[in-house]
Amino acid sequence: AQTVTQSQPEMSVQEAETVTLSCTYDTSESDYYLFWYKQPPSRQMILVIRQEAYKQQNATENRFSVNFQKAAKSFSLKISDSQLGDAAMYFCAFPNFGNEKLTFGTGTRLTIIP
Amino acid sequence: GAGVSQSPSNKVTEKGKDVELRCDPISGHTALYWYRQRLGQGLEFLIYFQGNSAPDKSGLPSDRFSAERTGESVSTLTIQRTQQEDSAVYLCASSLSRGAGYSNQPQHFGDGTRLSIL
Numbered sequence: 001a002q003t004v005t006q007s008q009p010e011m012s013v014q015e016a017e018t019v020t021l022s023c024t025y026d027t028s029e030s031d032y033y034l035f036w037y038k039q040p041p042s043r044q045m046i047l048v049i050r051q052e053a054y055k056q057q058n059a060t061e062n063r064f065s066v067n068f069q070k071a072a073k074s075f076s077l078k079i080s081d082s083q084l085g086d087a088a089m090y091f092c093a094f095p096n097f098g099n100e101k102l103t104f105g106t107g108t109r110l111t112i113i114p
Numbered sequence: 115g116a117g118v119s120q121s122p123s124n125k126v127t128e129k130g131k132d133v134e135l136r137c138d139p140i141s142g143h144t145a146l147y148w149y150r151q152r153l154g155q156g157l158e159f160l161i162y163f164q165g166n167s168a169p170d171k172s173g174l175p176s177d178r179f180s181a182e183r184t185g186e187s188v189s190t191l192t193i194q195r196t197q198q199e200d201s202a203v204y205l206c207a208s209s210l211s212r213g214a215g216y217s218n219q220p221q222h223f224g225d226g227t228r229l230s231i232l
Contacts, residue, residue, distance in 0.1 A: 033218050043203060045157075045223035052218065091156060099170050100211045101147055102221060104156040 002027045002094045006105035013082045014113050020067070021077045021108045023092030029053075033095055034075045035102070036066070040088040048090070051075060079110075087112045116140065120206050120224035127196060128232050135191040135227045139208030146189050147221060148173075148181060151203045160204075163189060164213040193229075201231045 003026045013019035036048040051059045051068050058066050067076045092105040119138040149157040159173040163183045183189040207221035
């Protein structure tokens with residue numbers, strides 16, 4: 001079974017600065033996908049970025065990028081030019097092969113300091 | 115609307131009562147998932163539907179929990195004889211996944227139902 005670990009329960013960053021949230025996982029699969037979701041106080045889970053494990057290139061979506069280290073089973077999220085609206089819980093998620101149900105990490109609460 | 119809709123948004127009930135939570139997925143999404151999120155924790159998988167069938171119910175915590183889906187659309191999660199430990203946010207998600215491997219289809223989530231058991 002897959003496991004997903006987020007070792008930083010809370011992080012804070014100054015507005016306009018860069019922050020990196022860490023995630024490690026364990027799997028026996030060789031080809032898979034990984035996701036970062038954001039959950040603001042509204043409770044809705046919003047997809048931030050996805051990474052395909054067979055791709056060497058790290059995924060990027062505007063100010064969000066990942067540092068994917070397949071051998072180390074590490075999938076960190078970098079947020080550049082942090083904005084107040086980035087304040088939220090961030091969850092790393094790994095889909096199960098087949099039905100693609102997601103296994104989530106315990107989350108990192110990100111605070112943006114004005 | 116175009117997104118996943120859940121109702122009610124909040125539900126407060128007394129211990130021992132039954133509750134029904136509803137999820138309207140995005141039209142055309144064959145895969146539907148229910149998750150539970152206890153306060154300050156991550157999401158736990160409950161049940162997965164592909165069409166109207168539920169091939170994976172492995173996350174349901176007890177036989178007090180059941181779910182159904184009809185018309186490859188609406189799903190209801192029913193909790194019988196509620197207990198205080200059932201208090202949580204229940205989130206529904208849908209996707210275009212066909213359940214045949216890795217599709218890279220993201221799950222789209224509703225806003226959840228916050229269930230409070232007194």
